Amino acid sequence: MRRSPTVITLLVALALIALPVAAHAFARTSAPAAERGPGEPGRASAPTAAAVGGAPAASRARAAASESSPLAGPPAPEHGAEILLAPQVAPPFANARAVRRAARAAALAAAAAEEADVLVDKRRGLGARYRPRDLVVPRVAFLAGTSREGRHLRRPAARALERMFAAARRDGVRLAGVSGFRSFASQRDLFAGYARERGVENAAHVSARAGHSEHQTGLAVDISGASGRCAATACFAGTRPARWLAGHAHEHGFVVRYPRGREHVTGYDYEPWHLRYVGAALAREVRDSGRTLDELLPR
Numbered sequence: 373m374r375r376s377p378t379v380i381t382l383l384v385a386l387a388l389i390a391l392p393v394a395a396h397a398f399a400r401t402s403a404p405a406a407e408r409g410p411g412e413p414g415r416a417s418a419p420t421a422a423a424v425g426g427a428p429a430a431s432r433a434r435a436a437a438s439e440s441s442p443l444a445g446p447p448a449p450e451h452g453a454e455i456l457l458a459p460q461v462a463p464p465f466a467n468a469r470a471v472r473r474a475a476r477a478a479a480l481a482a483a484a485a486e487e488a489d490v491l492v493d494k495r496r497g498l499g500a501r502y503r504p505r506d507l508v509v510p511r512v513a514f515l516a517g518t519s520r521e522g523r524h525l526r527r528p529a530a531r532a533l534e535r536m537f538a539a540a541r542r543d544g545v546r547l548a549g550v551s552g553f554r555s556f557a558s559q560r561d562l563f564a565g566y567a568r569e570r571g572v573e574n575a576a577h578v579s580a581r582a583g584h585s586e587h588q589t590g591l592a593v594d595i596s597g598a599s600g601r602c603a604a605t606a607c608f609a610g611t612r613p614a615r616w617l618a619g620h621a622h623e624h625g626f627v628v629r630y631p632r633g634r635e636h637v638t639g640y641d642y643e644p645w646h647l648r649y650v651g652a653a654l655a656r657e658v659r660d661s662g663r664t665l666d667e668l669l670p671r
């Protein structure tokens with residue numbers, strides 16, 4: 373019994389000697405893991421790698437923005453570039469957001485460069501005399517009932533429409549133009565007809581007042597299948613041409629301008645046949661963001 377304190381003292385002394393030795397041995401065997409730990413070069417380089425991946429995209433976006441517009445670009449890409457220049461302090465999600473902002477600014481600048489960024493809606497309209505200077509007739513099929521005026525589109529939209537119709541045809545989908553450019557006077561007559569039929573309030577859901585139709589921009593076109601079945605009516609939704617347009621229009625610079633579920637934003641019923649040319653970059657932006665032009669174009 374009297375030797376017990378001595379034994380305990382010995383054990384404690386042994387433990388004090390053994391612990392640092394064991395700790396040193398453990399540190400040696402786990403050295404590779406420690407190298408990957410916080411504070412070591414491997415870890416510190418991770419955000420830099422992410423930033424390197426993001427930086428060229430942002431640079432390209434900024435280059436596109438500055439090349440495509442003689443005007444100074446919006447402030448967003450500049451701000452984004454600043455964040456990218458200091459990747460060590462910016463968390464990865466901030467870089468992603470900066471890249472998104474830069475891409476959006478570049479898309480808007482590209483649309484502005486070909487004057488495809490005009491926003492016409494219930495509130496913003498065009499003057500009675502506005503008529504695009506570069507109206508041409510695209511080399512595509514139109515339904516027989518399409519007027520001479522309605523076969524015109526602005527040149528960039530017309531060329532893109534030709535490419536889109538050709539692409540659809542390669543996929544076995546034959547499209548036809550229903551209605552393109554519409555003058556202020558034509559729109560006034562059209563709206564008056566709807567208003568007589570169903571009253572002014574209801575007419576406003578399906579047709580625009582004069583000066584407020586996208587068709588007056590020369591950048592909008594109603595499209596149907598070659599048969600003309602369900603042309604510019606609700607039953608066009610779900611048809612093969614409608615599905616093809618929903619899936620591929622953005623590849624050719626067009627967007628379904630009044631999508632389903634965004635009626636409260638656009639002010640119009642779902643119109644799967646009404647395509648609006650905005651250029652490939654902005655069309656992709658509309659599709660990726662799930663937003664409409666009303667939300668993306670600067671006011």
Ligand SMILES: [Zn+2]
Nearest residue numbers: 592593594646
């Ligand atoms: Zn339309």
